[in-house]
Amino acid sequence: MIIAVDGPAASGKGTIARALARHFGLPHMDTGLLYRAVALQLFRWGGDPGNEFEALRACHELGVDPADPELRTETVSKFASAVSAYPSVRTALLERQQEFAGQPGGAVLDGRDIGTVIAPQADAKLFVTASPEVRAARRHQELVGRGMAAHLADVLNDIRARDARDASRETAPLRQADDAILLDTSGLDVNAAIAEAIRLVEERLALP
Numbered sequence: 001m002i003i004a005v006d007g008p009a010a011s012g013k014g015t016i017a018r019a020l021a022r023h024f025g026l027p028h029m030d031t032g033l034l035y036r037a038v039a040l041q042l043f044r045w046g047g048d049p050g051n052e053f054e055a056l057r058a059c060h061e062l063g064v065d066p067a068d069p070e071l072r073t074e075t076v077s078k079f080a081s082a083v084s085a086y087p088s089v090r091t092a093l094l095e096r097q098q099e100f101a102g103q104p105g106g107a108v109l110d111g112r113d114i115g116t117v118i119a120p121q122a123d124a125k126l127f128v129t130a131s132p133e134v135r136a137a138r139r140h141q142e143l144v145g146r147g148m149a150a151h152l153a154d155v156l157n158d159i160r161a162r163d164a165r166d167a168s169r170e171t172a173p174l175r176q177a178d179d180a181i182l183l184d185t186s187g188l189d190v191n192a193a194i195a196e197a198i199r200l201v202e203e204r205l206a207l208p
Contacts, residue, residue, distance in 0.1 A: 001026065001106035002121065003201060004114035007128035008174060009077075009162050010135035010142075012185045012193050016128055017110035019194040020201060024108070029100045031111035031118065032080070034093050036071045037062050039079035049082035052089070059092040074143070074150075074158075081162050084112075087171040094118070112166055115177035124204040125180035126197060132159050134186045 003020055007013040014030055021028035039049070041058040048054055070076060083089050094117075101107050101119040109118060115125035130138075136156035143150040166174035176182060181200050185193040 001123050001205070002101050002119050003106075003108040004119050004122035004125040004177070004180070005108065005110040005128060005197075006112055006114050006116070006126070006174070006177070006180065007110075008112070008135065008166065009159060010139040011128045011130050012138075012190070013110045013126075013128040015190060016126070016183075016185075016194055016197045017108050020197060021108040023198055024201075026106055026108050027100070027103070028108045029097065029110075031093075031097050031109055031114065033066055033071060034062075034096065035080040035084045035089075036076055037066070038083055038089060038093075039076045040068070040071055042083065043076060043079055049079045052086045055083040055086055056088045056092060058083075059089055072146075074148075077162075078158075081165055085165060085169040085171070090171050112174040113172035115180050116175060117172045120177070124201045125177050126183050126200065127176040127180040128183045128185060128193075128197070130184060130186040132156060132163065135159050 001024065003024070003026070005013045005017040005020065018028055038055060038058045041062060042049060042055055045058070047058065097109065097118045101109055111118065115122055133156065136152060136159045139159065140150050140152045140155045143155070181204065183197055183200060188196065
């Protein structure tokens with residue numbers, strides 16, 4: 001059983017995907033971490049996110065710990081948003097993601113192109129979203145909680161810019177798969193969003 005969870009930044013897709021994995025007893029992959037790992041590698045080299053060749057080289061020399069807190073910094077987020085637009089980078093990471101999705105028993109994957117590119121054959125697909133203002137408030141709270149200086153207006157501008165880049169890139173743009181279920185979490189707290197996601201997936205799978 002494969003469950004695909006897509007959506008824009010700070011929509012809650014990662015939290016929901018992890019909860020679905022626990023509920024159904026499946027392994028989980030946050031595919032965004034792969035792009036963040038490339039970005040962090042590039043950043044530590046002093047590389048240029050505007051250079052596709054350098055970004056591709058970083059793909060082939062990944063050695064970053066997924067638990068590294070630097071993966072969650074805003075600088076790395078911006079690098080990741082830039083390098084994820086390169087077709088060569090997406091191709092380089094495609095096989096790793098598809099192998100994870102195709103493992104015996106299935107998996108839960110979250111990202112921006114799971115239901116459209118990585119696992120179009122997924123048994124259940126969710127497209128998790130929320131308004132830019134709600135997503136910016138969540139990201140701002142997260143940053144402040146880590147002790148980082150952040151201004152809500154700047155975070156909102158960054159969210160909107162990332163949405164535009166993700167939706168307009170030539171390769172694997174962010175979009176809702178035709179057979180994905182839309183879940184808007186704007187008015188939901190974490191527990192309510194998770195409960196609704198589980199309900200929607202079980203309904204799609206026709207599970208008791």
